[in-house]
Amino acid sequence: MSLDAKIPQGPLAEKWSKHKFDLKLVNPANKRKYDIIVVGTGLAGASAAASLAELGYNVKSFCFQDSPRRAHSIAAQGGINAAKNYQNDGDSVYRLFYDTIKGGDYRAREGNVYRLAEVSVNIIDQCVAQGVPFAREYGGLLDNRSFGGSQVSRTFYARGQTGQQLLLGAYSALNRQIHAGKVKMYTRTEMLDVVVVDGHAKGIVTRNMITGAIETHAGHAVLLCTGGYSNVFYLSTNAIGSNVTAAWRAHKRGAYFSNPCYTQIHPTCIPVSGDHQSKLTLMSESLRNDGRVWAPKTAAIAEQLRKGTLKADQVKEDDRDYFLERKYPAFGNLVPRDVASRNAKEMVEDGRGVGASGFAVFLDFADAIKRLGEETVKAKYGNLFDMYIQITDENPYKQPMRIYPAVHYTMGGLWVDYNLSTNVPGLYALGECNFSDHGANRLGASALMQGLSDGYFVIPYTLGDYLAKIGPKKVDESHPAFAKTKQDVLDHVNKLLALKGTKTAEHYHRDLGHIMWEYCGMARDEEGLKKAKGLIQALKVDFWKNAMVVGENEEVNASLERAGRVADFIELGELMVDDALMRRESCGGHFRIESQTEGGEAQRDDENFAFVAAWEFKGENQPEELHKEELVFESVHLSQRNYA
Amino acid sequence: MNGNMNLTLKVWRQKNSQTAGKFVTYKAENISPDMSFLEMLDVVNESLTLKGDEPINFDHDCREGICGMCSLYINGHPHGPKQAITTCQLHMRTFHDGQTITIEPWRASAFPIVKDLAVDRSAFDRIQQAGGYVSVNTGVSTDGNAIPIPKVIADEAFNSATCIGCGACVAACKNASAMLFVSAKITQLGLLPQGQPERYRRVQSMVAQMDEEGFGSCTNTGACEAECPKEIKLTNIARMNNDFFSAKLFREEEIHEESHGG
Numbered sequence: 009m010s011l012d013a014k015i016p017q018g019p020l021a022e023k024w025s026k027h028k029f030d031l032k033l034v035n036p037a038n039k040r041k042y043d044i045i046v047v048g049t050g051l052a053g054a055s056a057a058a059s060l061a062e063l064g065y066n067v068k069s070f071c072f073q074d075s076p077r078r079a080h081s082i083a084a085q086g087g088i089n090a091a092k093n094y095q096n097d098g099d100s101v102y103r104l105f106y107d108t109i110k111g112g113d114y115r116a117r118e119g120n121v122y123r124l125a126e127v128s129v130n131i132i133d134q135c136v137a138q139g140v141p142f143a144r145e146y147g148g149l150l151d152n153r154s155f156g157g158s159q160v161s162r163t164f165y166a167r168g169q170t171g172q173q174l175l176l177g178a179y180s181a182l183n184r185q186i187h188a189g190k191v192k193m194y195t196r197t198e199m200l201d202v203v204v205v206d207g208h209a210k211g212i213v214t215r216n217m218i219t220g221a222i223e224t225h226a227g228h229a230v231l232l233c234t235g236g237y238s239n240v241f242y243l244s245t246n247a248i249g250s251n252v253t254a255a256w257r258a259h260k261r262g263a264y265f266s267n268p269c270y271t272q273i274h275p276t277c278i279p280v281s282g283d284h285q286s287k288l289t290l291m292s293e294s295l296r297n298d299g300r301v302w303a304p305k306t307a308a309i310a311e312q313l314r315k316g317t318l319k320a321d322q323v324k325e326d327d328r329d330y331f332l333e334r335k336y337p338a339f340g341n342l343v344p345r346d347v348a349s350r351n352a353k354e355m356v357e358d359g360r361g362v363g364a365s366g367f368a369v370f371l372d373f374a375d376a377i378k379r380l381g382e383e384t385v386k387a388k389y390g391n392l393f394d395m396y397i398q399i400t401d402e403n404p405y406k407q408p409m410r411i412y413p414a415v416h417y418t419m420g421g422l423w424v425d426y427n428l429s430t431n432v433p434g435l436y437a438l439g440e441c442n443f444s445d446h447g448a449n450r451l452g453a454s455a456l457m458q459g460l461s462d463g464y465f466v467i468p469y470t471l472g473d474y475l476a477k478i479g480p481k482k483v484d485e486s487h488p489a490f491a492k493t494k495q496d497v498l499d500h501v502n503k504l505l506a507l508k509g510t511k512t513a514e515h516y517h518r519d520l521g522h523i524m525w526e527y528c529g530m531a532r533d534e535e536g537l538k539k540a541k542g543l544i545q546a547l548k549v550d551f552w553k554n555a556m557v558v559g560e561n562e563e564v565n566a567s568l569e570r571a572g573r574v575a576d577f578i579e580l581g582e583l584m585v586d587d588a589l590m591r592r593e594s595c596g597g598h599f600r601i602e603s604q605t606e607g608g609e610a611q612r613d614d615e616n617f618a619f620v621a622a623w624e625f626k627g628e629n630q631p632e633e634l635h636k637e638e639l640v641f642e643s644v645h646l647s648q649r650n651y652a
Numbered sequence: 653m654n655g656n657m658n659l660t661l662k663v664w665r666q667k668n669s670q671t672a673g674k675f676v677t678y679k680a681e682n683i684s685p686d687m688s689f690l691e692m693l694d695v696v697n698e699s700l701t702l703k704g705d706e707p708i709n710f711d712h713d714c715r716e717g718i719c720g721m722c723s724l725y726i727n728g729h730p731h732g733p734k735q736a737i738t739t740c741q742l743h744m745r746t747f748h749d750g751q752t753i754t755i756e757p758w759r760a761s762a763f764p765i766v767k768d769l770a771v772d773r774s775a776f777d778r779i780q781q782a783g784g785y786v787s788v789n790t791g792v793s794t795d796g797n798a799i800p801i802p803k804v805i806a807d808e809a810f811n812s813a814t815c816i817g818c819g820a821c822v823a824a825c826k827n828a829s830a831m832l833f834v835s836a837k838i839t840q841l842g843l844l845p846q847g848q849p850e851r852y853r854r855v856q857s858m859v860a861q862m863d864e865e866g867f868g869s870c871t872n873t874g875a876c877e878a879e880c881p882k883e884i885k886l887t888n889i890a891r892m893n894n895d896f897f898s899a900k901l902f903r904e905e906e907i908h909e910e911s912h913g914g
Contacts, residue, residue, distance in 0.1 A: 059790040074711060074770075075777050077817055078719045094797065136796040137788045139846045141810040148800025166810060172718055173813060180785035187781040195774065196766075218766060247713040281686045286694055287715045395716065398741045399688075464790045512701045514694070559706050563668070564767040566709055567701055 011264075011622055011637040014425040015119035020643050021101075024123045027426070028469050032476035039064030041480035044471070045212055045227035047199045047254055049076030051171075051178055051456060052439025053233030055463025058181035061190035063468060068225055069182065069191050070214060072198045072249060077179045080235060080247040081459060084171025085292035085392065087153065087163035088456040090128040095152055099160040101125045106644060108454060111157040111344050112419070112447020113596035113612060114646045115267070115620075117639060119426055120444045127465040128457050132164055134464055138177040142166050154297055155452035157344040157651075163453040168292055168391045174456055178463070198569065199254045200500070202230060202261045202435060203493045209435035210483040211490060213497045217569065220562040222497055224490045226483060228475055229434045231467065232258060233459075236418035236440040238271065240577045240584065241529070242521020244415035245277060245290040251573040252580050255422050255441055263430040264622035264635060266443035267420035268580065269588035272450055272597045273530050274416030275301075275348035278399050278409075279368040288414040289399055291371070291392055293452040296341040298376035298385065299409070301348070302330045303369045307359030314366050320408050321374065331355060339651040346449045346597045346610070347651060349413035353530050354608070356412075363410045372408035413530060417455060419446040419597065420587070423622040423637075427470035428462060431622075434474065438462035443620070448596025501561055504571045509554035513571040516551045520544070520574070520581055528585050533601040537589045544582045551578060583623055583632060590634060593617040605648065614646050657683045657749040661696065663708055664756045669764045669772075675754075678708075685745035689732060690715060690722065692744055709768040717741040717881065720816030723823070724769055725756040730820035730879045738818065738881045758819050760828035762866045773819050775865035776833060782861035783854040784837040786846045799845050812840040814882045821876035821884070827868030832876040834862050835892035836884050842895055852899035859896055 016027040034042065042065050046057040049071040057069040071079060093099040104125035109116060132150070136142065143151040143165050152161040166173040185191040196217040203211040203224065211226040237252035238244035259265045276291045304310045305327050312318035331351055333340045341348075352369045355361060362368050377385050382405060386393070393404050400410070422430050422437035424444050429436050439459040446454060527540035551574070559565040594603040594610035595617070603611045620637040659680040666673025678700075683692050690712050697707035713721040717738040724739045726732035732742040747753065755769065763771040813836070821832035838855050841847030847854070870889055877886045 055790070062789045073713060073719075073721060074766075074773060075720075075817065077777075077780075078713055078721045080714060080719070082720075083714045083716060083718050092796070130791075130793075132796040133792055133794060134788075134790060136799075137786065137792040137794065137846060139786045139809075139841050139844050141806050141813050141840065141844065142796075143810075144801055144803045144806040146803050148802050148806075149797050166813075169718065169814060172816075173810070176813065180780070181788075181790070183777070183781040184785045184787060187783075193777075195777075247719060248715055249713045282684055284684055284687045284691050284695065286688070286691050289716045394736075395741070398717075398737055398743065401743070401745060468790065508704075510702070512698055514698060556701060556704075558701055558704055564709055564770070566707060 011423070011431070011635050012425065013117060013637055014427060015117060016426065020118060020122050023119050024126055031469055031473040034472045034476050036064055038480060040066060042066065042475050043068065043227040043482065044229050044231065045225055046070070046231045046233060047212065048079065048233035048235060048441070049179070049182065050079035050081035050233060050235060050439060051175055051459030052441070052463045053079065053231070054175065054178035054182045055460050056231055056233060056438055056467050057191055058178065058185050059464050059468045060471065061185035061188070067185070067191045068194065068227065070194045070197050070199055072196065072217065074195055076182055076193060076195065077176060079175060080250050081175045081456070082172045083247065084456055085168045085290060086155065086294040087165035087170045087453040088131065088174065089155065089162050089453040090132045090164055090457065091125055091162060092129055092132060094150060095161045097160045099162050103160065104128060104162065107158045108445070108451055109447070109644055110649060111451035112449050113610065113649060114447065114614070114618070114641070114644070115595050115639065116445055116447030118641060118643055123466070124445050124458055124461050127461045130465055131457060131460045135174055135177050138180060140166065140173050140177040153294055154342060156293055156296065156342045156348070157451040159339070165294065168294070168389060171456060174460065178460070200257060200497045201493050202258045203489050204261050204432060205483050205487055205489045208433045208478070210487070211485065213493050215501070218564055220560070220565065222494055222501070224485045224494050226485045226490065228478065228482060229436060229471060231436045231438060232422065232441050233438045233463070234441045236421065237577070237580055238415045238418055240520065240581050241415040241524045242517050243280065243285060243288050245274065245288050248287060251576070253573050253576045255437070256576040256580055258422060258430070258435060260625050262432045262625070263435055264423035264624055265420070265583060266423040266620050266622045267587065268584040268623070269528065269591060269598050270419035270448050270596065271415060272345055272417040272419060273349045273413040274345055275352055275413050276371055276411045277414035277416070278396060279363055279365060279412040289395060290414070290416060291396060291409060291411060293345070295371060295389060295392060298388070299341065299371040299373050300330055300375060301332050301341050301369060301371055302328045303355040303360040303362065305329045310360045310362055313362045314364065320362070320370055321406070336651045343651045344449055344451060349530060350599060352413055368410040368412045370408035371411045373404060374408070377405065417450055419443065419448060419450055423620070427473065428467055429470070429474065436467065436471065438467060448598055500572070501568070504557050504568055504575070505561060507552070507555040507557045507571065509556050511554050512556055513567065513574040516547060516555060517574045517577065519547055520578055523547070524581055524584070528588050531599045531601050532588050534589065537585050540585045541582060544578060544585065548578045551575060586632065587621055587623065590621065591617055609649070655685055657685065657744065657747065659683060659747065659750070660752040662752065662754045663769070665708070665768050666765050668767055673765065683744050685743070687744045688715065688740060689726070689742040689744065690740050709770050711770045712740060715740040718816060720818040723758050723771065723818060723820070725758060725823055727754055730758070730823040731881050736881060736883050758823035760822045760867070762828060762830070763819060763822065773817070775867070776817050776819065776830070778865065779830070779834055779858055779861045780837065783850070783857040786841060787850060801845060805843055809840045809843040812836045812884065812888055815884050816882055818881065820879050820881060822867065824875040824879035825868065826873065826875070827871060829870045829876070830862050830867035831870040831889045831892065832880065832884055832886070834858050835888035838892045838895060839888040842891060851895060852903045855892060855895040856899050
């Protein structure tokens with residue numbers, strides 16, 4: 009199958025406008041003849057479901073949580089970028105586009121990223137109109153702050169809860185359509201498979217998580233808005249329930265999976281405190297506006313800090329190394345996430361890590377408190393400081409925070425073209441679930457932007473084109489493909505329930521996480537990746553032999569849910585390792601030790617790797633087939649990223 | 653590890669909404685004070701699963717206090733003994749070695765039990781669906797800065813908007829009233845210019861849905877405010893009552909007109 013990204017011809021700034029005009033429309037009276045399935049109710053899913061219902065389509069919306077408002081977008085803290093240039097500091101659509109392409113280390117499509125920057129301004133207007141209470145200045149106008157990888161202030165925010173407020177805005181729009189009868193909402197319902205008929209996606213199979221009922225749903229198109237796969241690492245900043253199952257099952261039905269090795273390790277998370285830990289908590293990148301990252305200059309001082317014989321605030325100014333400010337004077341503490349993370353790791357490897365475990369550096373607010381006063385710092389970051397206190401029992405107003413990188417976001421995902429369509433016609437992927445806009449590294453405050461861009465402003469246009477072409481005639485659930493797919497799901501569930509071994513799914517998940525973090529985390533090399541592949545294959549065999557799943561299908565069964573998700577994560581883990589092995593270059597979050605500059609920065613190999621990897625599933629335990637979509641750069645010049 | 657604890661848990665177990673439930677006692681052993689409360693339950697569940705027993709079912713997701721999915725009535729308090737946090741943010745250092753901890757689900761007839769400690773809070777969604785929104789379609793073209801909003805108003809609206817919909821207010825209330833939850837959304841939108849056109853219609857429809865769901869009335873006890881993990885203030889209820897009476901007394905016609913004109 010050819011990989012046509014369907015990027016419109018013409019000048020960059022005119023591609024989207026021209027494309028919108030070229031897309032076919034479904035007339036208002038005909039829209040009600042189409043049924044659309046939207047899986048996931050985060051920013052992408054809720055905004056898509058609401059917008060499509062407003063247009064007149066019949067929408068079925070699904071989430072595994074007890075309410076659409078719980079989707080993990082809610083936990084996004086820092087903000088959302090938009091090229092409004094309200095600060096008069098030189099921002100523009102082109103600059104946001106350029107920063108995002110560069111931040112992604114030139115591994116994203118120009119066309120997609122430019123469109124993202126272009127519609128960013130509409131997103132803010134839309135959210136304000138919904139009553140999203142963004143932060144404002146005393147004059148009543150919207151306030152901005154700065155985020156990593158940019159030299160302008162273009163990030164809109166609602167204290168440290170921007171994701172919550174944007175999601176509740178999208179949730180309210182969704183609620184309005186549920187009330188109007190245009191969206192039928194299915195909560196506590198997990199998607200377990202895609203139904204493909206004659207090469208087109210025509211529905212899904214779900215499991216009711218209360219009754220266990222395996223059900224089928226038919227539609228003219230299926231939109232996967234099911235988030236990322238950070239939980240393949242077991243410990244991440246994602247919610248416990250965040251999983252790859254919907255995307256992975258779609259992959260096994262033919263959808264290509266792109267750039268799975270592109271994972272983002274966020275530099276400022278609360279360090280791991282012990283083996284019991286179930287998740288990691290992010291401290292927003294916005295903190296780097298005022299917080300200064302440092303490590304002690306010598307291993308000897310670090311040793312005293314680790315033992316607790318010396319306190320952080322007692323370390324003399326001369327004994328501190330503000331390593332980001334030192335190495336990257338132009339961007340300072342606001343370098344992109346991948347750069348900040350690798351530098352923290354270097355400090356630890358240099359023996360200069362702090363905290364009881366030694367796996368941490370400091371994020372210090374003493375200067376900010378001196379400059380702005382504790383009250384101002386509290387008003388800006390109070391909820392984050394509170395979270396830190398709850399988890400660590402330490403007071404960041406008095407002592408610097410201890411932070412360390414943690415898995416936070418996955419740039420890889422289902423391959424989609426410019427229309428957000430996967431290579432399976434009728435199957436779309438939006439938000440973090442797709443791979444399209446962030447290249448090899450996502451800049452801060454861009455995930456919310458992409459989720460809402462895809463849902464509010466892209467899919468309502470591009471989906472219509474497909475629907476107009478296929479016409480309103482529906483393949484309903486009586487088609488044998490539905491019964492067949494349902495049986496496959498039942499077989500899978502029964503296979504899981506038959507596991508009566510000695511280790512819980514949680515146990516396997518933890519083991520998988522260790523392998524991924526060790527060999528496919530912040531730094532990767534050939535030898536380690538090969539080792540990881542063997543370990544994952546052995547883990548898979550062990551899982552299907554020795555895992556323990558309790559209970560039955562016909563009830564609430566967390567053990568079954570977890571086992572199904574872990575089984576999919578194990579398979580995904582192997583593909584991530586394959587992808588990381590194949591990509592013998594460093595780029596953004598993918599750091600191959602063999603490929604670095606003299607200064608230790610990621611060294612790309614544009615000649616051989618300026619392409620999107622798209623993997624095709626070829627059957628159980630078969631090697632996947634690699635397809636390549638060459639990246640064409642017409643507007644930007646590829647250069648070594650330099651934040652100094 | 654030093655300082656680890658052994659605890660006795662009395663946990664409400666109930667197979668589903670149709671069967672009767674009961675307290676079952678478990679031992680939680682060698683619990684680190686750095687664990688979160690839910691991580692402590694993970695440990696108990698891991699050992700139950702390995703014995704082939706069904707793990708204790710509870711709702712949870714983000715584990716950082718924002719998704720609103722976790723609940724639990726711990727030793728007589730929604731989200732446990734500490735103020736202004738959710739159960740997932742509660743850490744075991746709050747408890748001491750040898751302590752007995754009683755864990756119950758939210759108790760309210762409008763929140764039927766799903767299984768064990770998980771309840772059905774879909775009534776909250778239905779109340780929001782009845783009117784918790786500004787009726788704007790995607791694609792508005794008004795610039796976000798076209799309507800300046802005083803910072804104090806925006807901040808106050810934000811304070812109400814931080815409600816996470818967990819249901820602790822209902823669980824804390826002797827009447828199982830949902831007034832704090834409902835009033836938070838009404839206050840957020842009622843304070844902002846965007847919310848004005850539907851302000852009185854909204855309060856009527858949301859309150860009507862709240863009543864239909866079987867939540868109790870407010871008797872100004874204030875337990876909801878005291879237990880709210882996001883510190884939503886009781887003044888939200890005052891604002892809601894104000895709007896509700898105003899709508900009833902002076903704006904029936906306007907509301908009637910709107911619903912016909914809609």
